[in-house]
Amino acid sequence: MTMEHYIQRFARLNANKNRKMWTAVTTHRAPHKPLLLLAVLDLFAQDSLTTNLIELSPELVEIFDLYWHKVRPPSQRGSILYPFYYLQSEGFWHLLPHPGQESALAVYRPNAGLSALNTLILGATLDDDLYWLLCTSESRHLLRTVLIDTYFAPELHALLLEQGAVNAAAYQYSQELLTKAHTVLKESTQEVNDIPPPVRDQGFRRVIVRAYDHRCAICGVRILTADGHTAVAAAHIIPWSVSHNDDPRNGLALCHLCHWTFDQGLVTFSDQYQVKTSPQLASTPNLPGHLLTFAGRPLIGPMDEALRPFVDSIRWHRQEVFHGR
Structure with missing residues (x-):
C-alpha cells in the first residue's frame, strides 16, 4: 500500500x-x-x-x-x-x-x-x-x-505538536542520564537549567520508574493496574531545587505514601542502605501502622546496580531532612 x-x-x-x-x-x-x-x-x-x-x-x-x-x-x-x-x-x-x-x-x-x-x-x-x-x-x-x-480543533494543534516534541526530548534526556550514570565514576551535579521542566520531569521519571521496575524502594510494593498505571513515582533524594541534579543515582522510586514520608523526613536510609524511621512516626496521636516495620529493612534497589543511590545523596537527606529525634 x-x-x-x-x-x-x-x-x-x-x-x-x-x-x-x-x-x-x-x-x-x-x-x-x-x-x-x-x-x-x-x-x-x-x-x-x-x-x-x-x-x-x-x-x-x-x-x-x-x-x-x-x-x-x-x-x-x-x-x-x-x-x-x-x-x-x-x-x-x-x-x-x-x-x-x-x-x-x-x-x-x-x-x-x-x-x-x-x-x-x-x-x-x-x-x-x-x-x-x-x-x-x-x-x-x-x-x-x-x-x-x-x-x-485548531487551538489544540500547537499543544499536541509540543507534546510530541516533549516526548521525544524526554526520551533523549533519559538516554543521556543513563549514559552518564554508566560512564561518570564520581558524583557530578549537571546544570540542566536550559532543559524545559516537562522534558526533565518526564525523562527523569522514565529512568527511575523503569530502573526500579515499578517497585517502591522502601516498602517494596509493585502495583500496575490493568491499564498500565503504576503506584510509584520518581523522587529526587536531594530535591531538584537544591541540587539541580537528575542523575538516576540521586533518585528513588517511591509509592505515594513512602514518597510523602520521605519528603517529610519521617524515613531515610543509613549509609548501608537500611531504612531508618523517625521517632515522630510513633508520637501521639499518630497511627503509623506498617510504616514502623520498615526500620532496618534494606533499600529495594534498582535492577541495575550501577544506578544505586549515591551515599552522599542519602547522607544529605539524613542530615538535612530526616527528623532523627
Whole structure:
C-alpha cells in the first residue's frame, strides 16, 4: 500500500460521534484512536519499535495519557483499551494472539477488561507497508499532521505538536542520564537549567520508574493496574531545587505514601542502605501502622546496580531532612 492509502485511512478513522459527549475540541468525535496513533508515532521516533509488534506497555500507556490530558479534563480518564482493541477495524492494525488463544480472542469483548485482553495477545502489528513507512521521520511527520489537523480543533494543534516534541526530548534526556550514570565514576551535579521542566520531569521519571521496575524502594510494593498505571513515582533524594541534579543515582522510586514520608523526613536510609524511621512516626496521636516495620529493612534497589543511590545523596537527606529525634 502507498503513503496516500494510509493518509486516507488515518483521515477516516471510525469513531464515536456522540455530540453530547464529545465537544468541538475533538471535532465532536472520540479522540482515543488518533491519540493512540500519536503515541505509537512517538515510539517509532524513539526507535522503540525495532520489530513490527506494538505491546501494551506502561511506556505506551504513559504517552497516551499525556496526550489525553491535553484534550480532556483531568477528571475524565481515558482508557487505552478501547482504541487498542477497536483499531483492528481500520484494516491496518492487527491484534496478534498468543499461540492457542485465537478462538478466545475471536469472542473477546472490551467489557471483559484490559487484563483479559493482555492474557490473549502479544500485542498489535501493523501492515508491513505501514510499519516501514513509519520508520522514516518524513512519513511520521505527515501522518502526525493528518491526525492532528483532522481530529482536533485548531487551538489544540500547537499543544499536541509540543507534546510530541516533549516526548521525544524526554526520551533523549533519559538516554543521556543513563549514559552518564554508566560512564561518570564520581558524583557530578549537571546544570540542566536550559532543559524545559516537562522534558526533565518526564525523562527523569522514565529512568527511575523503569530502573526500579515499578517497585517502591522502601516498602517494596509493585502495583500496575490493568491499564498500565503504576503506584510509584520518581523522587529526587536531594530535591531538584537544591541540587539541580537528575542523575538516576540521586533518585528513588517511591509509592505515594513512602514518597510523602520521605519528603517529610519521617524515613531515610543509613549509609548501608537500611531504612531508618523517625521517632515522630510513633508520637501521639499518630497511627503509623506498617510504616514502623520498615526500620532496618534494606533499600529495594534498582535492577541495575550501577544506578544505586549515591551515599552522599542519602547522607544529605539524613542530615538535612530526616527528623532523627
